[in-house]
Amino acid sequence: MQETTTINNNFKSEEYFINMGPQHPATHGVLRLLLTIDGEIIKKVEPDLGYIHRSIEKMCERDSYQQIVHLTDRMDYLSSHINNEAVCLTVENALQLEIPERVKVVRTIIGELTRIASHCLWWGVMGMDVGALTTYFYGFRDREMINDIFEETCGARLTMNYNVPGGLMWDIHPNFVNRVKAFVKHFKTKIPEYDRLLTGNVIFQKRTKGVGVLSKEDAISFGASGPVGRGSGYSCDVRKYHPYSALDKVTFKESLQTAGDTFARYQVRIQEMWQSLSIVEQLIDNIPEGEHRVKTNAVIKLPKGEFYQKVETARGELGVYVISTGTKNPYRLKFRSPGFSNLSLLNHIAVGGKIGDLVATMATLDLVIPDIDR
Amino acid sequence: MTNEALQKLISSWFPNPEAGITPEPIQVSEGEGIAEPQEPINPSLLEFTEEGSQFLNVSVKPENLHELMTQLKASNETSFDYLFCLSGVDWGTALGVVYHLESTTYRHSIVVKVKTEDREDPNFDSVCDIWRTAEFHEREVFDFFGIKFHNHPNLKRLFLTEEWDGFPLRKDYVDEINMVIK
Amino acid sequence: MSIIEMVLIALVYLGIFSVAGLFLVLLERRVAAWFQLRIGPNRVGFQGLLQTMADALKLVSKELTGTEKADKFLYNLAPYFVIITALMALGVIPFTKDFQAFDINIGIFFLIAISSIGVIGILLGGWASNNKFALIGAMRSGVQTISYELSVGLSLLTMILLTRSLQLSEIVEVQKNGWLIVQGHIPAIIAFMVFMIAGTAETNRAPFDMVEAESELGAGFHTEYSGMKFAYFFLAEFINMFLIAAIATTVFFGAWLSPFGITESIPWLGVFWFLLKTLILVFLMMWFRWTFPRLRVDQLLTLEWKYLLPINLVNIVIMAFVVWQNLIIQF
Numbered sequence: 065m066q067e068t069t070t071i072n073n074n075f076k077s078e079e080y081f082i083n084m085g086p087q088h089p090a091t092h093g094v095l096r097l098l099l100t101i102d103g104e105i106i107k108k109v110e111p112d113l114g115y116i117h118r119s120i121e122k123m124c125e126r127d128s129y130q131q132i133v134h135l136t137d138r139m140d141y142l143s144s145h146i147n148n149e150a151v152c153l154t155v156e157n158a159l160q161l162e163i164p165e166r167v168k169v170v171r172t173i174i175g176e177l178t179r180i181a182s183h184c185l186w187w188g189v190m191g192m193d194v195g196a197l198t199t200y201f202y203g204f205r206d207r208e209m210i211n212d213i214f215e216e217t218c219g220a221r222l223t224m225n226y227n228v229p230g231g232l233m234w235d236i237h238p239n240f241v242n243r244v245k246a247f248v249k250h251f252k253t254k255i256p257e258y259d260r261l262l263t264g265n266v267i268f269q270k271r272t273k274g275v276g277v278l279s280k281e282d283a284i285s286f287g288a289s290g291p292v293g294r295g296s297g298y299s300c301d302v303r304k305y306h307p308y309s310a311l312d313k314v315t316f317k318e319s320l321q322t323a324g325d326t327f328a329r330y331q332v333r334i335q336e337m338w339q340s341l342s343i344v345e346q347l348i349d350n351i352p353e354g355e356h357r358v359k360t361n362a363v364i365k366l367p368k369g370e371f372y373q374k375v376e377t378a379r380g381e382l383g384v385y386v387i388s389t390g391t392k393n394p395y396r397l398k399f400r401s402p403g404f405s406n407l408s409l410l411n412h413i414a415v416g417g418k419i420g421d422l423v424a425t426m427a428t429l430d431l432v433i434p435d436i437d438r
Numbered sequence: 439m440t441n442e443a444l445q446k447l448i449s450s451w452f453p454n455p456e457a458g459i460t461p462e463p464i465q466v467s468e469g470e471g472i473a474e475p476q477e478p479i480n481p482s483l484l485e486f487t488e489e490g491s492q493f494l495n496v497s498v499k500p501e502n503l504h505e506l507m508t509q510l511k512a513s514n515e516t517s518f519d520y521l522f523c524l525s526g527v528d529w530g531t532a533l534g535v536v537y538h539l540e541s542t543t544y545r546h547s548i549v550v551k552v553k554t555e556d557r558e559d560p561n562f563d564s565v566c567d568i569w570r571t572a573e574f575h576e577r578e579v580f581d582f583f584g585i586k587f588h589n590h591p592n593l594k595r596l597f598l599t600e601e602w603d604g605f606p607l608r609k610d611y612v613d614e615i616n617m618v619i620k
Numbered sequence: 621m622s623i624i625e626m627v628l629i630a631l632v633y634l635g636i637f638s639v640a641g642l643f644l645v646l647l648e649r650r651v652a653a654w655f656q657l658r659i660g661p662n663r664v665g666f667q668g669l670l671q672t673m674a675d676a677l678k679l680v681s682k683e684l685t686g687t688e689k690a691d692k693f694l695y696n697l698a699p700y701f702v703i704i705t706a707l708m709a710l711g712v713i714p715f716t717k718d719f720q721a722f723d724i725n726i727g728i729f730f731l732i733a734i735s736s737i738g739v740i741g742i743l744l745g746g747w748a749s750n751n752k753f754a755l756i757g758a759m760r761s762g763v764q765t766i767s768y769e770l771s772v773g774l775s776l777l778t779m780i781l782l783t784r785s786l787q788l789s790e791i792v793e794v795q796k797n798g799w800l801i802v803q804g805h806i807p808a809i810i811a812f813m814v815f816m817i818a819g820t821a822e823t824n825r826a827p828f829d830m831v832e833a834e835s836e837l838g839a840g841f842h843t844e845y846s847g848m849k850f851a852y853f854f855l856a857e858f859i860n861m862f863l864i865a866a867i868a869t870t871v872f873f874g875a876w877l878s879p880f881g882i883t884e885s886i887p888w889l890g891v892f893w894f895l896l897k898t899l900i901l902v903f904l905m906m907w908f909r910w911t912f913p914r915l916r917v918d919q920l921l922t923l924e925w926k927y928l929l930p931i932n933l934v935n936i937v938i939m940a941f942v943v944w945q946n947l948i949i950q951f
Contacts, residue, residue, distance in 0.1 A: 082752045090835045104756070104917055114597030121582075122607055126619060193835045195826055195914025201656035261911070267827055268913045284519050284542055287571030298542070305545060369490025370549075372523070372538065383523045385538070398525035400538075408574035419756070419836050420916040437597065 077102050086115050090193055090423040093433030097410075104418045109411040117437040124397040129155050129229055129364045132397065137223035139401060140435035142182040143377035145218075146175050148227035153308055154373040154384045155229040158366045165310070166354040167231045169347050172310040173244065174214070174226065176340040180251070181210040182378035183333050183340075186430045190330065191262050193427040194271050194420075199262055206254055213243045229364055231357030244348050248341055255337055263334065272327035276413040276425030279324055286412065287405035290380025291336060292429055295329035297322035302376035314346045329428035363392050379403055379430055403435035439515065439546050441494040445486045447516065448548075451509055452483040452502060493538070493549045503552050504563035510539060510548070511568050517541050518548060521569035526579035528609045529553065533560045533585055561586035564593075582607035629721050637710055637859060642672040644858040647899075648906055655910040682847035687750055690844060694748035699845065699852035701741030706859040709734045713866045714788050716876045716890035727788035728780065731867055732773050735822060738856065739765040742824075742831065745853070746841035757840030760917055761831040764821060767924040768828075771818035774932040778811040778939045779804065779871050782948065792875040797950040799874040805949055807939040812872045814928055814935070819864035820905055821920070823857060827912035830920060865901035866894075873897045 085096035094115035100108035120139065124132045129151070136147035149171055156163055184207040191199025211221040217237040218226035226233050262268050278288065283296040293300040301318040303311045319335035321328035366388035373384045380402030387396040406429045414422045439447075484506070485497040498506050510518040523538035534553035540546070554560045564587035566572040576587045577596040584605035587593055595602065604611050646661065646668065653660025661668035686695060712727045714720040724730060739761060746758020782804050783791045794800070801808045821828035832840035842853045869875055875897075876890025883889045915923065942948065 080752065082756075088838060114599075117597045119606055122617075191913065195829065195833070195835065196912060197652075197826075198656050198910050201658060205657055262913070265913060267915055267919075270919055271913060271916055282570070285570045287521055287569065289522075300542070367490070370495075372492065374522075381522065383538070385523055385525055385536070387527065396525070396527050398523065400523040400525075404574060404578075405571050408571055412570075418916055418918065420833070420914070423836050 079107055084422075090426060091433075092189065092431065095407075095431065095433045095436070099419075099422070101419070106414050106417055106419065106422055109414050109422065111407055111410065113437055115437065116434055120438045121397055121399065124394055126393060128392050129366070129394070132394070133227060133229070134223075134225055136399075137225060138434060139399060139438055140377055140379060140382070140403065140432045141222055142185060142432055143178055143379065143382075144223050145171075145178045145214075145226060146375055146377040147382060148225060149175060149309065150373055150375040150377075150382050150384045152227045152229050153375065154371050154386055155364060155366065157373065158369070158371045158386070158388070159229075159360070159364070161230055161358055161360070163231065163358065164354040164356070165352040167356060168310040169351050170232060170236055170356075171227065172314070173344055173347050173351075174218070174224075175309070176343045177210050177213065177244070177247075179340045179378045180337055180344075181207045183337050184210070186333060186378075186427075187258060187262070190427040191268075193423050194268060196262060196265070196268070199258075202254075202258065202261065206251055209247050209250065213240065213247065216240070216243070228357065230360040231355070233357075235356040236351075241348055241351065244344060248345055248348070251337075251341060255334065255341075258334065263330070269327060271420070271424055272330060272428075273323075273325055275326045275417060275421045276428070277323075277325045278409060278413050280322075282409065282412060283324070286409040288380070288409060289402050289405065290376065290378070291319075291329050291332040292380060292406050292409075294319060295321050295332045295428070296324035300381065302374045302381050306374050308373070308375060310347060311343075314343045316343050326424050326428045333428075333430075365390060365392050366394070377402060379432065379435065380406060399438050401435045401438060403429075403431050403433075407431055407436055439544055441488060441546075444494055444516065444546065444548060447513075448496065448506075448510070449484055449486065452498075452506065454483050491549065493547050495549045495551060497551045497553070500552055500554055500562050503550075504565065506550065507537070507565045507568050510550070516546075516548075517543050519543075519569075521565070521571055521575075524565075524572055524575035524579065526583035526585055526607065528583060528607065530609060531555060531557075533557060533583055533608075535562060535579060535585060537565070559586070560584065561588060563588050564590040566590060581605075584608070633710060633721060634707060637707060638855070640862070641855045641858045642676055643669075644862055644902070645675075645854070646672045647902070648858070648909075651903065651906045652910050655907075676851060679848050679851040684847045684849060686846070687844050689750040691748040691750065694744050695844075696849070698741045698745030698748060699849045699856075701744060702738050702856040703852040703859075705734050705738040705741070706856040706863065709863050710859070710866075712788055713863070714792055714870060714875050715894050717789075717792075717887055719891060720789065723787065723789045725785075725787045728776055728786045728791070728867075728871070731863070732769070732776065735772075735860070735863070736765065736769055738860065741856075742841050742853075745845065749841070749844035751844050753837045753839075754841050754843045757831045757833070757837050757843070760833075761824060761841060763917070764824070764828065764830055764920060767921055768818045768821040768928075771814055771924060771928045771932055772822055774929070774936065775811040775815040775818065776867070776871060778807060778932070778936050781936070781939045781943050782808070788870055788875075791871060792877065795874040795877055796881075799872065799877070801872040803948050803950060804939060804942065805947075807935050807942055808872065810931065810935045811939070812868065814932055815868055815872075816864075816901070816904070818924075818928060819868065820908055821924075823860040823864055823905075825857070825861060825905060826909040827914050828920060829909075829914055830917050833914060861902060861905055862898065865898045865905065868901050869894060869897040 079100050079102045082099045082101055084099050085091040086094040096112040098110040098112055099106060120135050123135060133148050133151050136151050137144040139147055184203040188200035188203025214224055215221045217240050218224040278296045280297045283293045283298045289300050297320055299318060299320060304318050316339045319332045319339060321332050368390040369388060371386045375382050382402055383400030385398040386394045389395045414425050483502055487495045510516050518539035518541050520540045520542050521537060522540050525536045527534050527536055532553040532555050534551055537550040539548050552562055564576055566576060576590055579585050580593055581595045581597050582605055650660040661671035664671040664674045709731055711722040712730055742761045743758045746754040779800055782800055783794045785791060801812055824831040842850055876894040878893045
């Protein structure tokens, strides 16, 4: 069903504005898009941000490093553990702390589980955005299991705050290993179910294939990262290129698709769930014994200098850029958030499509608004 | 490319006219000593340092910024095609922008820094014709630091409203109602 | 029939079907819950049977809000257009031989005509709300209904070739020798499938819910409606769904006739058979809704004009051939 969007010039068509958001079901939060539309065809998408901007970067300048970790939960709340980890790694690398193997492994396992949970939610919402409401509940069923594991071990379901500079807040719960194993076993039977329900659906494929195409060059130029970049064939997995924690000990395949359309990004995320499962499986059986935390000073002072740490959150590359003057607060702390760069390419790929295409495209960009409005 | 090789290559693009003769490659390749401030005359207009950072840092004057960036992206040996972070920084007296670049082909990184003392009307050349991601990032910097970028297609406030007074991420920003200072 | 009699029958119908519509809403919610690993409403009344009653009461007692800039007259008129046409169509549905309020000789034609009026209500509502999302929804609805009307009409016309009558009672009469879907075999099955697709589109239900498309347009044409006015739209959607299923039952599955005539001696059981068949089809439509993603608006039109319509036209010719050569299967 190729779309034919030639406009007959004999009819006078008029462009008009429409406000999508800040309260709109497809923007998943308080994102406001100013759309210029001609009939159903999108002419221009201009994001208007700042509805939940809390200026976390400014707050960081007055907080200690331990406090900053807690603020990062509130950025990309679906990858909160990985955000925490990014700040902790920055601090640990700056202090040149030797982190116990146990901590690294546990961090990686929870990080990958976070990624799966985030992708589960994304999958449910993706289905909902293209009109299949049932997916939402399937995605949440599985995400709920992960959240339960987190609740038991970390003490919270969403904003976990399990990382502290130097290790973990406390040791893992005795049930942790068994529950994770049970989840892995359960989830292996559920991803094929996802495929049967949505991936193979002909309407879904028609809605997503060839929609919102992003070329590899553009992906790099726009700073796309995570599944958005990998859907365009741009190999950008931080876990591969700059491995952190225990990721250098595991083998996994970076999921790449070359089509660059909405369906490719969809497939990348589905494959990523498999990859994350395999990482968890490789690590869960041999979590090394040892301390869950190394002692740090009560007041952490970073040496003078600049520190940069990249991690791969569920959405892409999160960068933490710290400029320290040797005091207990950072002089400047910048979060390079994946959503912000991914949002910047929305106009580029959505123009020319229909409103329905915009919604489908936006769903695969998987925007989390607090991540953009830091 | 290693940092040394990068430094050698990039510094040769911008020879310092005051250094008299163009620097000979052998002279530059001696090591990091070249870029250190003790050196009487820097053979290049750029300043290099690796101190206190895991990347190679290049400081560039605002007037050379766009040319350097174009070269960094276009040169086949460097091909920094991925601008992964663009941050505005308030250095107290000066305002600056820090560009983190990576090459997706060679996987080497570099940090480019640019500063200006002019706090009233700071402006630099925009790099969004080189990396399109800069368009949003520069708007963010403009919004929070008030740094203007020449040739930016759509330079207006991104997060804050148009009538917002001041630039919140500057160190001298005062807002007694909204800011909690410890 | 005297006027009083007609008014009484109308009131009885109104009572029965408003309540029946509410129960359809409940059914939808329970079915949706079943598909979605949930329980669904189960607190109000036995197993949540009174839930939608409570909802309706809430909607009745709610304040009606609207926009300042709406065209008040048309804005208020729109919901009535939709609900009245939906209820009117029920008058001709043959629940049993005797339980049929209004047996006119152009029954099918009347049903098609009446169901097109409903869309005027949606168009009016979307237009008069003075809201861009509602307007887009209304325009989509106009485009969609005009297109799919053709398929609904043509697929029913295919069956009329078999029955040689537009009168619903006669259509049922013909089926005493076997349901039309059996009598007409291949072309009838194709016609049934086309009818179900087009019928789902006609009622603006997923996967053809362009008109509401909540992830795209918020709530589509009824964005600005609240309280009872919204409830009318909502109820009408369910009655329309019931209607499409009822028409399919009448035309393809022998209406109130029992399978193989097993309960022919007890005529009042016809209601049971009719409702059973209709509810199975309703369930099918709910199944569509909770499984399929939504089509895009241009794909919706492509499906109709490039696929369904040609199939339909060819199908009519096939059916004509079947009737001409007397290849009908009859018992």
